[in-house]
Amino acid sequence: MSDIGKVRLRIPSSIKPGDVVKVRSLIIHPMERIERDAQGKIIDKKYNYITKVTVTYLGKAVVSFDTTQSVSENPFFAFTFKATDPGPLRITFHDTTGATYEGTADIKFS
Amino acid sequence: MAKDHLQSCGAGGVTRRSVLGTLGVLGVAAAPGTLAAPGLAAAQALGAQETVDAGLKRVFGGRAMKDGSGLIKLEIPLIAENGSVVPVSVEVSSPMTPTNYVKHIYIVADKNRIPIVTRASLAPEAGQAYVGANIRLGETGDVRAVAEQSDGTLLQVKREVKVTVGGCGG
Numbered sequence: 647m648s649d650i651g652k653v654r655l656r657i658p659s660s661i662k663p664g665d666v667v668k669v670r671s672l673i674i675h676p677m678e679r680i681e682r683d684a685q686g687k688i689i690d691k692k693y694n695y696i697t698k699v700t701v702t703y704l705g706k707a708v709v710s711f712d713t714t715q716s717v718s719e720n721p722f723f724a725f726t727f728k729a730t731d732p733g734p735l736r737i738t739f740h741d742t743t744g745a746t747y748e749g750t751a752d753i754k755f756s
Numbered sequence: 757m758a759k760d761h762l763q764s765c766g767a768g769g770v771t772r773r774s775v776l777g778t779l780g781v782l783g784v785a786a787a788p789g790t791l792a793a794p795g796l797a798a799a800q801a802l803g804a805q806e807t808v809d810a811g812l813k814r815v816f817g818g819r820a821m822k823d824g825s826g827l828i829k830l831e832i833p834l835i836a837e838n839g840s841v842v843p844v845s846v847e848v849s850s851p852m853t854p855t856n857y858v859k860h861i862y863i864v865a866d867k868n869r870i871p872i873v874t875r876a877s878l879a880p881e882a883g884q885a886y887v888g889a890n891i892r893l894g895e896t897g898d899v900r901a902v903a904e905q906s907d908g909t910l911l912q913v914k915r916e917v918k919v920t921v922g923g924c925g926g
Contacts, residue, residue, distance in 0.1 A: 666883035679892075679924060680805075680869070688805075697802075708881050714803025716865055716873040716892050716924070718841045724888030728852075728881055 649674045653749030655737060660756045661729050669701075670724045673739050673747060677719045698740040699723060703753070704733040729753055808864065808871040815862070815872060816910060821902065824848075824911025830901045832917055836893055840923030845888035846901040848911070852878075858885035860904040866914075867897030868924060893917060894924035 652674040661667055678693040699711040709725040727735065732754050739747040804811070829847040836842045848858045857880045863873040876887040885903065893899070900914040 668886070670888070703881065706879070706881060708879050709887070710877045711887070711889070712802045712875045712877070714870045714872060714874065716803065716868045716870045718890035718892050718923070720890075722843070722888070722890040724845060724886070725876070726882050726884040726886045728883030 650676065651739075651745065651747035653737065653739065653747055655735070655749045655751045657735070657751050657753070661753060663729060663731075663755055665729050666726050667729050667753075668724060668726050669735065669751075670722065671737050671749065672720065672722050673749075674720050675739070675741065675747075677715065677717060677721060679715055692742065694741055694743050696721060696739050696741045700738050700740075701725060701727070702736045702738075703727050704731060729755075802872055802875060803870045804872075805869050806871065808866040811871045812864070815875075816902075819908075819910055821910040821912040824901075824903060824913050828901055828903055828911055828913045830899070830913050830915055832899055832915060834915075835918045835920065837920045838923065839893040839895070839919040839921055841890050842893050842917070842919075842923070843888070843890050844899065844901075845886070846903075848885035848903045850885050850903075850905065852880045852883055852885060854880045855906070857906050858903050859906050860902075861885065861887050862900075862902040862904070863889065863891060864900040864902060865891060865893055865897065866900065867895045868892070869894060892923040893919045894922045895919050 654672045656670040658667060675696055677695045680693065681689045683689055693715065695715050696713050699713065700707060701709045708727045711723060735751045735753055737749045827849050831845045832842065844863055846861050846863065848861065850858050858878055861876045864871055865873050873891045874889055878885060896918045898914045899917050900912055903911045
């Protein structure tokens with residue numbers, strides 16, 4: 647439980663200016679599924695799952711995901727962005743409890 | 757004297773507990789009410805318990821979909837042994853210029869209780885129309901990828917995935 651919100655961002659080790667870079671990200675999150683009782687009725691409670699993921703590069707939105715409970719536990723997302731300048735790549739996850747989790751990677755050219 | 761003290765402690769403990777209990781219930785009841793409003797509303801906008809036809813109609817408003825099999829590459833295993841983690845990736849061959857780009861990529865699992873799995877919104881800065889995600893599949897059925905281009909054209913591909921163990925629970 648205590649691991650909830652751990653974000654991992656993976657970028658290639660060498661990036662050249664102008665490259666289209668594939669990024670992989672992972673967050674530890676339960677993404678609770680809808681539960682049903684013995685009669686098959688949905689148990690009415692507040693399910694904790696991620697509804698929104700946003701990615702910004704140099705402060706500008708690049709990709710965002712709107713997600714539902716059909717996304718796996720500990721969700722993984724992959725996306726691309728075009729590296730133009732060195733700067734931060736930031737990913738933010740929002741879940742239904744109102745919590746946000748953040749991960750950043752510094753884009754540097756080698 | 758000592759007995760009195762004990763009794764008052766007991767009595768005090770009970771009242772304090774009951775007061776705390778009431779407060780706790782109130783707190784729990786109040787917190788989701790205030791926090792849930794925006795989160796749930798946003799979630800409802802995309803994911804709902806519905807059939808896939810109802811979901812597609814709600815999201816796309818019955819707009820015609822073209823076959824995108826030449827343009828969209830949907831990568832997903834043919835047989836998913838574990839339905840709770842199924843890796844999917846979608847790549848659309850399209851230029852990503854500010855005037856012509858892929859705006860949204862939807863992943864839809866026909867047989868899931870919540871068929872609309874995710875909607876990715878892309879900006880031209882993404883450089884390439886590519887997204888990947890791990891999704892849940894409840895049972896064997898079609899998985900679709902729908903790409904919406906900036907001019908509103910919808911392209912769709914679908915592929916059947918066999919699921920050995922469902923991943924959506926109850």
